[in-house]
Amino acid sequence: MNVRSFQLSDYRPVTTLLEEVLSEECYEQTMEAFARQLSWDSELVLVAVEESEIVGMIxxxxxxxxxxxxxxxxxxxxxxxxxxxxxxxALRQRFEQRNVSKILITADEHNEPVLPLYEAMGYASNDFFRSFQKLSIVAG
Known part of the structure; x- marks a missing residue:
């Protein structure tokens, strides 16, 4: 498995993945944020590739x-x-390379199921950013 930066040719497989694994509401919010993040800084959108198939993204x-x-x-x-x-x-390494002061996990209702994964990786509940704002507002 290889983790790399998003490339334009990944757009269709990534959107298909998101459509398959996210709820409709989460998909719509994510696609909005995805488009904005690509326009701001595509280096912070990563994909996991297994045998030339995109199997994950962040x-x-x-x-x-x-x-x-x-x-x-x-x-x-x-x-x-x-x-x-x-x-x-991989995303943490990107953040560290850019000397961010703190790393937070957006903890909205759609991310609740994956919060234990972050905790297992050493993040604490005070690292969870709970907000009803969308990424487009937070980063805009």
Whole structure:
């Protein structure tokens, strides 16, 4: 498995992945944030590739020198294989390279199921950014 920056050719497989694994409401919010993040800084959108298939992705953003994990999605057939952890670690490296002062996890109702994954990786509940604002407002 390889984690790399999003490329334009990934757009269709990534949107298909998101459509398959996210609820309709979450998908719409995520696509809005995804488009905005690509226009701001595509280096903070990462994909996990297994045998030339995109099996996971993560969207991050930086606002006021803070890094935010916004949304992570892993194909259902590839879950519990370390892909989510690899995506989180790769994005953390990007944040660290940019010397962010703090890394936070956006904790909206759609991210609740993955918060234990972040906790297992050493993040504490005070690292969870609970807000009803969308990424487009937070980072805009």
């Amino acid at each position: 969207i991050g953003t930086i606002d006021n020198n803070k890094g935010y994990y916004y949304r992570i999605a892993v194909h259902t057939e590839y879950r519990r294989q370390g892909i989510g952890k690899a995506l989180i670690q």
